[in-house]
Amino acid sequence: MNKLEDLLEKYHVPAPRYTSYPTVPFWDEQTFSREGWLKSVRETFSSAATTEEGISLYIHLPFCENLCTYCGCNTRITKNHGVELPYLQAVLREYDLYLDTLGEAPLIREIHLGGGTPTFFSSENLCLLINGILEKSVLHEDAEFSFEAHPGNTTTAHLHDLYRLGFKRLSLGIQDFDPAVQLMINRVQTVEEVAHITELARQIGYTSVNYDLIYGLPVQQLAGLEETIKAVLELRPDRIAFYSYAHVPWVKPGQRRYTEKHLPEPALKQQLYEMGREMLRSGGYTEIGMDHFTLKTDSLYHAAVNGKLHRNFMGYTHQSTKLMIGLGVSSISDSWAGFAQNVKKVEDYIALTAKGEIPVFKGHLLNEEDLLIRKHILQLMCQGKTKLTEQERLHPVISAGLERMENLSADGLVTVNGNELEVTPDGKRFLRNICMALDARLWASRQETRLFSMAD
Template sequence: MFIDQALLQKYNQPTPRYTSYPTVPFWTEGIDGELWKEAVRQRFAVCNQEEGISLYLHLPFCESLCTYCGCNKKITTNHKVEEVYLEAILKEWRLYGALSDAPPLIREIHLGGGTPTFFSPGNLHRLIAAILKDAVIHPDYAFSIEGHPNNTTRQHLEELYQLGFRRISYGVQDLNREVQQIINRIQPFENVQHATDIARAAGFTAVNFDLIYGLPRQNGDRLAHTITQSLSLQPDRIAFYSYAHTPKVIDAQRLINENDLPDAAEKLSLYLLGKELISAQGYANIGMDHFALPGDELYTAWQQHTLHRNFMGYTTQKSGMLLGLGVSAISDTNTAFAQNEKTLGGYYKSIHSGSLAVLKGYFLNKEDALFRRHILDMACQGRTFFYPNSSVELEQWTLPMLRDLQQDGLVDLYPDHVVVTTIGRHFIRNICKAFDLHLLRREAASPQQTFSKAI
């Protein structure tokens, strides 16, 4: 599909990815622990009846540092840290479990990191088995894990398969040796192929790849090589992310020579090339940076307007609460957000003292809840319904932006709803921003760059 370069340049602005609303920079440091526990308690009472809950387990350890990575991680080759960390997560889970009058109804589990496959197969099995021991598994459950192609073993996959895991995402990023050396992530294509093969042989029904454009020393030929080789393995989903270079925030990125990064025009061309190559192989662009093959659950949910989005990204599981366990993990009760301590020391101290490790958070008001619904609907369904006269904020902040977006062909605006156009799908983050009152008000008062650029 042709996309006007001028349009891409116009909308290549700092914009959130909207895994939450309000977004994390607008949360408050410090959170009332008792109010948070009450929000969790109330949500448990609802979710345990039918919807179920989602669990995100953050496993932060990696054996080596990838210089592009913005995740919360701890670099070590000492695997003795596994036992201590798993005990803390299980204690945190028990603290949350005490807030429920019934066994938790688990609908979704995702293991992220860091490198979850840093942990031994036996320890991962022990962790998940302990969590599921006193819980009920929802009939429509989905368990997934992020794996590293270099250290994911058949035993990892077989242990997880026994516990209900059926989806794995591999961080491929780039398959060119020079780029890999600069970002300190050496993984030959053969490793990716082997990891994919053993996942399918173990019974996993879905394999996803993460790819990144805009990395140092990346160019059109190298990106095309990465995408062509990756797609030869027929992953079920592709996440095609933009590299966000923020060395003031992420210390490891200071190791990257900024002269090696593509300029804005080159990065735009990489974006267009990647999307063209991925789409040409039959993948549908279902939302922010995400592609899925027809027949994949995510594609079906997108077509049926049942897609959901949370801190784990796009998902088919619309559970009523997401609990994040582990250092820096984020939880969402639908009425409130909370993020755990970001350092291992702080996390261990809170958990071992018998307290939840929540560090910062946000309690939504009625306006937040309304505009959160609009943003989720736009990101997941490509449309949202509203009544123009029912909200002064909608008239003042949102509708003027939507009219501008309509002039550029990104949305179709009607009296009671707005719909994303085919071209607009490439600009979902920008469209969602029209409903982000917190960001719009901040930018009007004092323009500043808080987020990575949309492209």
Template sequence: MLPTEKTGLAEKYNVALPRYTSYPTMPFWNVAAFNTNDWKQSIKQSFSESNAMEGMSLYIHLPFCKNLCTYCGCNTRITKNHAVEQPYIKALMLEWTMYLNLFEKKPLIREIHLGGGTPTFFSAAHLKILLYAILLNTEIHPDAHFSFEAHPANTSEEHLQVLYDLGFRRLSLGIQDFDLNVQRIINREQSFEQVQQVTLAARKIGYTSINFDLIYGLPLQTVTGLTRTIEMVSELMPDRIAFYSYAHVPWLKPGQRSFTEQHLPDAAAKKALHQTGRDLLNSFGYLEIGMDHFALPADELFTAMNNGKLYRNFMGYTDQHTQLLIGLGVSAISDSGYAFAQNVKTVEEYLELVANGKFPVFKGHLLTRDDLIIRKHVQNIMCKGKTSWNHHLEPCLSLFAGLERLEILANDGLIELNSRGLKVTSIGNGYLRNICMAIDARLWAQRPDTQLFSMAI
């Protein structure tokens, strides 16, 4: 426990709340007011405003996995049949063509991220075909950053080389935990030697940023086991580490019912895991970035935070901001700056819609004026640890309705609050989600009857 933290603070703020990769968060989107034509218009407007200078980002969702990792909250399709690769790649190309037809000129690509699922489920040859097609009618921003997620057990040197040749310099490996008992119960087994082999091969090829994903709060996880995991990670010193809280949402992800709450650490034990992990990462030279992320001092993510250029979107934290983010593939989410849209969630429906020339979007949200104001403050809290407002230039009753809730946080030492804004304290850095929730006007206006989100701890 931090030395100045009030007793019982963790228990008080251990509530179900969003992770704030967007505002409004998805359960509070006004789906009824959304339609595909409005979405297309918002894309055109955003592209016209932002493409020439900052470019755009692409997220490509590759959902296939060989095995089900039972902790996973992502939209995946479990199969060992690699014949699914070519039809899915064809559909991605068709969807991208639909977006290209909305643009007045060639898009300037600033970021590409391949997520999943398991992107390295796809053969290196098929990934090459896909990315050649995506990049064919585009221009590449001089500061472009391309990244992909990979499973250490199936990532080959061919994958690494092919993607490097296409401009990828960032690699993210899903580790979670090296404790064999934890790996077995979550059905995610990979050895330290496999992780080491991929990491060293990537560095030899020329990758400049390697991230490891770790999770605390997993079933059967112990402080001793997590300590050993982080010590093993320190032998390889990845540039970044995402240290996530396990989100137990079995009502959304039935695979999580393969274990029970009895296998999970309670709130106090999970808090101890979190604190142990943070302390160890700090001891190995990693510096905390926003929420759940750590980086070495030379990493661009840390530089972005210091320069006030850290940004958070549906892909997490990034050191670059683009107004326009297009998500391709099943369940992918897009952000035009004025609207959000999500694609359909099943592979079959996605393939059918795209084959018939229809945008595979099935729901979305058009941001209101108040949404845009609160979104800015949520971004500032999550990325800068502070935000400010002006009552006269920024009249927003929805925002100021949260001032009473913010005062409670100030009394507990999580923020410093005045009439012009707030600043997150060192204690409050561990409660960023709670601070954002205080000004989440849509959540407070539509308090859910059932639990929608994972617990804070």
């Protein structure tokens, strides 16, 4: 084996994706309470930073007409569109409950509609939802709205109506155009359908179109993925998320439609990644953070260059807020000093909001050590480097993390120069492993249960 293959084998371990710290499996639920969470929300909302930058809203819309078997999201499969209005009314009730907590109309900096399939909902009902929020809010002058869309059910009305409400970005779930892979994962859309939505969005005025691609899917082969990426490069989306498939059938039973025998062997999976990465880079895309590629005209690229890149439960974003409120079933909120997740069943969510209860069921309130580690993991994930103060470097949790990082440093994946840590070009492939060295809660738990997908 060559050096890269040796390193890939050495660091092929389950690792978090670090959309938060602490990661969800290591939240301390014993010290969490709804009252403590709401206190944290109020304190962050009243801070000077939030007054200036505003807040973000993530809205989870869980319904899909068909089950995509690769998907790890919280979904509800139904063809009954009568579920739309009752659910959206519950979301608006939850927003009202947060307004009562905040005591005044918030300044909205960012709204993202995720799922599930947001475009499962009719354009009319999505307008009802967004108007219901905006009429009780104040818009930031730099507000940006985005939504996830299925190429197969996104209509002209969706694109026009959401654009009029302020949406300028959309993300299309492609995964792979190979018919054999699409059949296996039950996610079928043609290049022509994707091209139509992309072109129409640009004609209307959308400033950024993202495609999601996945490597490591069942029965995926080099030739098929190569043709997919060639088609993507022709369509020229502004952003591309190129993710590793996370095989977690113990969490998502839909993935049991196939077995590990259908998945690419580790060597082939790495070849899929290397080929895709090289094709995207050669095609004019710049690698941003982890798993993301952008054109130099996109705001995410400019954020990375200017040191403004941010990462949260919605992924990478070019702007950040200290307070992100998650609305809808299973949504996760972030007050910077705390996290809270909503109940995961639609029926429970609707019932709790109807009773006037904010529907969180678990969370974590960050202590001083959590905040310290969070800061540096976020810097590594977004900027590829971080700088410690002398006091921070001597802190027990940081010094222990630096000791764990010695092997990574010896392998040329990260440089530790005094108080400065920087991910090397080779280390970008191992960003999850590098951040994991600082993850005090993960190392303290030493759980043997498989909680995360593999770091590859």
